[in-house]
Amino acid sequence: xxxxxxFPSLQLTAAGQLKHFLTLDGLDRALLTDILxxxxxxxxxxxxxxxxxxxxxxxxxxxxxxxxxxxxxxxxELAAKRLSxxxxxxxxxxSATSKGESLSDTLLNLEAMASDMFVxxxxxxxxxxxxxxxxxxxxxxINAGDGRHAHPTQAMLDMLTIRQHKGGxxxxxxxxxxxxxxxxxxxxxxxxxxxxxxxxxxxxxxxxLLPTDVEALGCRVxxxxxxxxxxxxxxxxxxLQKERMEGALLPSEREFYRLYGLSxxxxxLANPECIVMHPGPINRGVEIxxxxxxxxxxxxxxxxxxGIAVRMAVMSMAMSGQVAERGQxxxxxxxx
Amino acid sequence: MTALLxxxxxxxxxxxxxxxxxxxxxxxxxxxxxxxxxxxWIADVxxxxxxxxxxxxxxxxSFYRDDFSRLGLNPRVKPSHLPFETEDRDVILVDDVIMSxxxxxxAMNEIFxxxxxxxxxxxxxxxxxxxxLPIHPDVVAQTLTLKESQRVKLRGPDPLRIEMRET
Numbered sequence: 001x002x003x004x005x006x007f008p009s010l011q012l013t014a015a016g017q018l019k020h021f022l023t024l025d026g027l028d029r030a031l032l033t034d035i036l037x038x039x040x041x042x043x044x045x046x047x048x049x050x051x052x053x054x055x056x057x058x059x060x061x062x063x064x065x066x067x068x069x070x071x072x073x074x075x076x077e078l079a080a081k082r083l084s085x086x087x088x089x090x091x092x093x094x095s096a097t098s099k100g101e102s103l104s105d106t107l108l109n110l111e112a113m114a115s116d117m118f119v120x121x122x123x124x125x126x127x128x129x130x131x132x133x134x135x136x137x138x139x140x141x142i143n144a145g146d147g148r149h150a151h152p153t154q155a156m157l158d159m160l161t162i163r164q165h166k167g168g169x170x171x172x173x174x175x176x177x178x179x180x181x182x183x184x185x186x187x188x189x190x191x192x193x194x195x196x197x198x199x200x201x202x203x204x205x206x207x208x209l210l211p212t213d214v215e216a217l218g219c220r221v222x223x224x225x226x227x228x229x230x231x232x233x234x235x236x237x238x239x240l241q242k243e244r245m246e247g248a249l250l251p252s253e254r255e256f257y258r259l260y261g262l263s264x265x266x267x268x269l270a271n272p273e274c275i276v277m278h279p280g281p282i283n284r285g286v287e288i289x290x291x292x293x294x295x296x297x298x299x300x301x302x303x304x305x306x307g308i309a310v311r312m313a314v315m316s317m318a319m320s321g322q323v324a325e326r327g328q329x330x331x332x333x334x335x336x
Numbered sequence: 337m338t339a340l341l342x343x344x345x346x347x348x349x350x351x352x353x354x355x356x357x358x359x360x361x362x363x364x365x366x367x368x369x370x371x372x373x374x375x376x377w378i379a380d381v382x383x384x385x386x387x388x389x390x391x392x393x394x395x396x397x398s399f400y401r402d403d404f405s406r407l408g409l410n411p412r413v414k415p416s417h418l419p420f421e422t423e424d425r426d427v428i429l430v431d432d433v434i435m436s437x438x439x440x441x442x443a444m445n446e447i448f449x450x451x452x453x454x455x456x457x458x459x460x461x462x463x464x465x466x467x468x469l470p471i472h473p474d475v476v477a478q479t480l481t482l483k484e485s486q487r488v489k490l491r492g493p494d495p496l497r498i499e500m501r502e503t
Contacts (some may be wrong), residue, residue, distance in 0.1 A: 038413055041399070049449065054445070121378035319408075321408070323405060
């Protein structure tokens with residue numbers, strides 16, 4: 001577990017602007033709010049007939065996915081395209097690394113293609129940091145999920161969804177339920193909720209699916225779901241990451257669903273206006289009942305729409321920070 | 337420098353100019369769009385003065401500026417809001433001040449992403465000259481020539497006033 005990042009300043013310019021987006025650690029409430037506000041403007045763009053703005057026209061964004069993902073990769077791709085960037089999708093499992101090329105050599109080659117941004121997903125925690133440290137100045141790195149460490153764009157799209165439905169974060173009680181142990185999303189969500197001023201963040205899970213010292217992230221642990229659902233405004237279900245399970249962490253899926261699955265009965269214990277979220281892909285009948293996933297309190301599909309807007313915001317802000325850092329803003333002419 | 341008209345006179349000029357244009361072009365139901373921030377304030381006044389029932393649109397051109405490579409993104413960008421279809425509409429595009437013409441280019445690009453308007457009339461309160469693009473307003477309340485050290489800015493929305501300052 002990485003409660004605090006060793007290089008929080010790596011992603012900010014001297015003036016405090018975003019230039020990479022690696023983690024939510026070290027980002028203050030004002031900056032997170034800027035991201036949400038900018039994303040709001042991109043939501044409006046997504047409602048137009050032509051859902052495209054020319055911000056990143058002529059720039060090249062490389063989706064560098066060392067670990068497969070359909071939803072995250074496709075929303076990053078769509079986000080980049082809606083910013084008018086050229087997008088290169090690199091599925092590393094089928095490319096040069098399997099022929100023995102090192103990560104550094106792969107990156108050098110991509111930089112030689114005049115890339116402006118790498119969107120990185122990697123099974124190793126810290127891989128995007130490593131790339132950000134070694135990359136040519138001017139190239140922005142966006143973390144699309146690294147190991148068990150962080151998934152900051154997912155957390156920010158969740159925050160955007162919460163803000164849309166709840167108006168803000170003050171006084172909110174939010175629970176994250178399920179496989180916290182394997183979840184980089186949960187780590188980023190807890191960080192974001194605390195930074196944005198939620199009243200209480202709870203994690204609800206069996207002890208075997210909780211990281212040690214999870215309270216240090218800024219949350220309260222609840223092992224009993226019925227108790228944990230009380231007074232909730234937001235419940236975030238996590239996917240049971242079967243592919244990451246080693247050993248006997250769970251008695252059975254059926255047992256897990258009985259204790260921690262979100263059924264209509266359990267949801268009825270929360271506030272009547274409690275919204276239901278899930279980062280997807282959902283395992284119906286494993287962590288969530290279909291009637292809940294498709295029900296009136298579910299905002300799961302809003303999360304997907306918001307994912308595009310948040311990624312457009314983060315990409316344009318990071319590119320903007322890179323521009324500022326290159327000092328090209330000295331010839332600032334006022335536009336009128 | 338010529339003396340600046342007072343705000344009521346400026347707005348009278350603008351309204352009269354817009355009315356004449358609408359009449360000449362036989363436009364009965366224009367769609368009003370203001371460019372944030374000053375242009376929106378002017379659009380608000382024009383909507384009332386022209387007696388238009390339809391709400392006006394607000395355009396934030398931050399995503400369409402041509403200087404992203406030098407300045408980056410405006411951190412205070414807000415969503416644009418057009419409460420009507422622009423397709424086949426006669427648009428009155430309103431801004432407070434025109435100089436280089438780059439804002440208007442960006443605004444027109446943005447409007448076309450909502451649909452293809454039948455026409456666009458450009459109305460600005462003040463024209464400072466110094467154009468860098470072949471863009472010319474159809475209606476101007478006052479043309480001003482500033483010294484290099486002078487800046488002009490619309491303050492508002494209530495009351496609206498023109499602020500002149502030396503740099």
